[in-house]
Amino acid sequence: MVRRSVYPEYDEGIPWFMVGQKFQRIIECPLDEEYFHFWFHPELGHYTWSHARDGRQIVGVGFPAGGDIDVYHKRVETYLHEKHGVRLEPPDDREGCAHNFGPSVINRYVFGKGNVLITGQAAGFFNVLAEGMSCALHSGAIAGESVIDAIHRNRPVQEVYRRHTVSEVNRCTDQWNIFKIIFVNPHEADFKAALRKLGIGKQAAVLKDLAKFLPIYGRFNWGRQILSQSLRRAITGKYSKDRWL
Numbered sequence: 001m002v003r004r005s006v007y008p009e010y011d012e013g014i015p016w017f018m019v020g021q022k023f024q025r026i027i028e029c030p031l032d033e034e035y036f037h038f039w040f041h042p043e044l045g046h047y048t049w050s051h052a053r054d055g056r057q058i059v060g061v062g063f064p065a066g067g068d069i070d071v072y073h074k075r076v077e078t079y080l081h082e083k084h085g086v087r088l089e090p091p092d093d094r095e096g097c098a099h100n101f102g103p104s105v106i107n108r109y110v111f112g113k114g115n116v117l118i119t120g121q122a123a124g125f126f127n128v129l130a131e132g133m134s135c136a137l138h139s140g141a142i143a144g145e146s147v148i149d150a151i152h153r154n155r156p157v158q159e160v161y162r163r164h165t166v167s168e169v170n171r172c173t174d175q176w177n178i179f180k181i182i183f184v185n186p187h188e189a190d191f192k193a194a195l196r197k198l199g200i201g202k203q204a205a206v207l208k209d210l211a212k213f214l215p216i217y218g219r220f221n222w223g224r225q226i227l228s229q230s231l232r233r234a235i236t237g238k239y240s241k242d243r244w245l
Contacts, residue, residue, distance in 0.1 A: 020096030021060030024088035040213040101126035106225035110245040128175040
């Protein structure tokens, strides 16, 4: 709401997704409860996951805004039953909200105007595993420190905040940076290390599934922007501040 009041036109120019999860009592679930499970499957949705919590299994799915969560959820539930032997009771609770993770993908953050500082996912911070709480905590702390620093230095708070928040921009956008993904490990979830533990055949199957999955994001035109920002980071060591609002 704060972002919309500062930049009324912003929400109209970005793609939106719905992310919803349902909580279901477990009848039978061979999935390891110590893991957060994610599926690269274009027919299930743009983001599909499942994990255990407090004796229930969470089944979650992300899809373009306007879709029907019940249709997507049933599709995932059927897939888990057929492919993994998961049997669950009907959902006894649900939660969901609108999401957009495009700003972190292509370095199009929105940090506010004047004395209004925008933090967390409202600013565009979103981790590659669709987790935003750590970003909210970190950027919120940076905002608070920036207010104090601006007062002490008698500087505009936007100037100070945007300088201090570069560390969170780098940490977050690096997770989507193609060169960082290939040559280093920009996230604590080490996909390459996990992939190396598989046999050659399974590695090929995973990469094949990933190749089928990525095109569903093609209509958002993020590819060239990711590449250009990745190149800029490699050459200059930083992302372009000119893309921020």
